[in-house]
Amino acid sequence: MIHEHEATQYASAAMDFPLADHEERWLQAELADCPVCAERASAYHEQLRLLRRLPVMSASDATRVRITQAALSGRADTRSPMLLVLAAALLVGLLLALTVAAGAFLRDDNQLTLLDPTLSPSIGPSVDSIASPPASTPIPPPVISRGEPIPVDSVVEVVASDLRVRSLPAVSAESNKLEPFLQPGDRLFVMSGPVVADDYDWYQVVPIAGTSRLAEELPSGWIASADHDGTPWVAAAEPECPDPVDIEALQMQPLAARIACFADEPLWISAIVQGVFTDGCAGGPCGPRPWTGAWIARSDSKRLGALNYTFEVAVDPASAVVAADIGTEGLTVLHGSFDRPDALGCGTDGPHPAPTFADLVACRGLFVVDDVRAGPPFGRGSIVTSVTDGLRVRSEPYVGDGSTMYTPLLGGGTTLAIVDGPVLASGYTWFQVVVPSVPRANNGLLIGWVAAADNDTGQPWIGPADRACPNPDELTVALLSELTKPPEIAGGLACYGAGTDVDGTALTIRGRMTPVCAEADQVDDRDWIGLGAMKLIIEADGATVEAVPHPRLALPFGCNSPPDETMYEVDGHFDDPGASLCVSDRPERAGSRSFDYRISEFRCRSTFVVSAVNASG
Numbered sequence: 001m002i003h004e005h006e007a008t009q010y011a012s013a014a015m016d017f018p019l020a021d022h023e024e025r026w027l028q029a030e031l032a033d034c035p036v037c038a039e040r041a042s043a044y045h046e047q048l049r050l051l052r053r054l055p056v057m058s059a060s061d062a063t064r065v066r067i068t069q070a071a072l073s074g075r076a077d078t079r080s081p082m083l084l085v086l087a088a089a090l091l092v093g094l095l096l097a098l099t100v101a102a103g104a105f106l107r108d109d110n111q112l113t114l115l116d117p118t119l120s121p122s123i124g125p126s127v128d129s130i131a132s133p134p135a136s137t138p139i140p141p142p143v144i145s146r147g148e149p150i151p152v153d154s155v156v157e158v159v160a161s162d163l164r165v166r167s168l169p170a171v172s173a174e175s176n177k178l179e180p181f182l183q184p185g186d187r188l189f190v191m192s193g194p195v196v197a198d199d200y201d202w203y204q205v206v207p208i209a210g211t212s213r214l215a216e217e218l219p220s221g222w223i224a225s226a227d228h229d230g231t232p233w234v235a236a237a238e239p240e241c242p243d244p245v246d247i248e249a250l251q252m253q254p255l256a257a258r259i260a261c262f263a264d265e266p267l268w269i270s271a272i273v274q275g276v277f278t279d280g281c282a283g284g285p286c287g288p289r290p291w292t293g294a295w296i297a298r299s300d301s302k303r304l305g306a307l308n309y310t311f312e313v314a315v316d317p318a319s320a321v322v323a324a325d326i327g328t329e330g331l332t333v334l335h336g337s338f339d340r341p342d343a344l345g346c347g348t349d350g351p352h353p354a355p356t357f358a359d360l361v362a363c364r365g366l367f368v369v370d371d372v373r374a375g376p377p378f379g380r381g382s383i384v385t386s387v388t389d390g391l392r393v394r395s396e397p398y399v400g401d402g403s404t405m406y407t408p409l410l411g412g413g414t415t416l417a418i419v420d421g422p423v424l425a426s427g428y429t430w431f432q433v434v435v436p437s438v439p440r441a442n443n444g445l446l447i448g449w450v451a452a453a454d455n456d457t458g459q460p461w462i463g464p465a466d467r468a469c470p471n472p473d474e475l476t477v478a479l480l481s482e483l484t485k486p487p488e489i490a491g492g493l494a495c496y497g498a499g500t501d502v503d504g505t506a507l508t509i510r511g512r513m514t515p516v517c518a519e520a521d522q523v524d525d526r527d528w529i530g531l532g533a534m535k536l537i538i539e540a541d542g543a544t545v546e547a548v549p550h551p552r553l554a555l556p557f558g559c560n561s562p563p564d565e566t567m568y569e570v571d572g573h574f575d576d577p578g579a580s581l582c583v584s585d586r587p588e589r590a591g592s593r594s595f596d597y598r599i600s601e602f603r604c605r606s607t608f609v610v611s612a613v614n615a616s617g
Helices: 006-014 021-033 035-051 061-073 082-104 246-251 257-261 343-345 355-362 477-483 491-496 578-579 597-605
Strands: 153-159 163-166 177-182 187-197 201-211 221-224 234-237 267-276 291-297 312-317 329-337 367-374 381-387 415-425 428-440 444-451 462-464 505-515 534-540 541-549 569-574 606-614
Touching: 021 355, 153 428, 187 221, 187 257, 201 257, 234 606, 246 267, 246 312, 246 415, 267 415, 267 428, 355 606, 415 444, 415 597, 428 597, 444 597, 477 491, 477 505, 477 534
Parallel strands: 312 367, 541 606
Antiparallel strands: 153 187, 153 234, 163 177, 163 221, 187 201, 201 221, 267 291, 267 329, 291 312, 329 367, 381 415, 381 462, 415 428, 428 444, 505 534, 505 569, 534 541, 569 606
16 A cells, blocks of 8 residues: 655655755654655655656657646646556556666677667756746756766776676677676776766776786777666776886786886886887888887897796887997896877877777887986906895895795905896896805805896995906016915906906916826816816916916927926916806716806806917026
């Protein structure tokens, strides 16, 4: 039956006219005490909400005239009141059924379109179609509440199960249903929207992360942000941005995530750059982009292995960057940005139109370089020194469980020989070093990876070797002995090796020489520095230096000649090219000298090679 409580009459009136403050307080108190009244009031509001979803259909002029005349004449409708009640009930029931069906459109195969998306969202009658109400009882025009629009270039997270992605922003046969469904926790980058159609707000999205799938396995396209009743299907989320920003982190990010995290924010990124430089994009490998270059920024110059991360970069033709700056295959620090404003030139209106939506995403997610600076001036073969106390040596060039932390920690001033690198990982620039002052078992030395600088402050942890080197024109056996004796056996290499001012120029010392011959099974002509037939002991004033004769050198004495007191003028050098063949850890030598070949090479580079001998009296 119909509940006749006075509160229901006020609730019904409140739908059309504002109540006074005391009436509103009285109504709320009555509804709190009367559950039936509260239920009836809620039903009134639900009916009004459903009626407001109907499209606007303006009455013709003739109909307006007839209604006005009927109202002024005071004629009553002679139709049965019961028939009017039944008609209204049927209409409400139809509206409820249609609303329930519409709520499932994005998650089932129903292609029915309830509302014409071209109709105006305003459902109230036009001002000139009805008589104005009295000023004391203003009637606010009804509106459809869709919530705040989702900002373009923001990130959202799916909060509903089985959210459908479509090829077009519509529920129609032309809008393909893409697979798989999105699930709660999937994260999306908003490229454009909203587009209002079929009573939904549609947004064009690109997946940047899946709950149990890779972003590449999820479809890109259009989603509806909420159900017809306002129940959200996605919610705003913060992008998950890497810290620190390095090549490893960037390679792991989908292109759209780079746009969300960095927009057009300028960045400095360390990289080893390789590739082919081109002057323009027409038909080139850079594709539909308004920039030059086809460069690959790498984390490891070896180009192989699990630690070698990569991502593509381009060069801004308006900058002063040239091929010689960027394509050195050495450590370089690149300045540039993602999502350049001119990336929109990849769109259909630009000079380099993007043929697909994916091309536009790739264009905005490309790092465009506009400046370059040199990285740390260290490379393979350099002799450096630690400039901080407590420098850690690791077995692998990254921070993680698979990278063993070696002991001891190195103090400031420790000499290091770089034998490999750089490698960029875990936010650091790594170099593999031999530490000549830290011995290991079986005639070995400590070898491992050290980080060049603090990744937060940029404070360097290694620097150029700070060593007082004797004038090469005044070199003596005693001075050379101080440079080459343990534990600092790399002094001769640091002062006079490749990359120094001497770099191959002959060094001259005077002293007596004693040959030391190798055993027959130790001789290896290929490794004449490490396992050659003879070594020379050069002595003067109680100091000695161990040297190796060059294979092409004709000595004035034989392998088994007895020592004599002849003083010789000896020319020689460090860092002989033959050191690259010092691989004394070959399997057949494992029983006698088994250690890393890089240590063997370092030892041979640090050996004084005699190239000329002249008797001086």
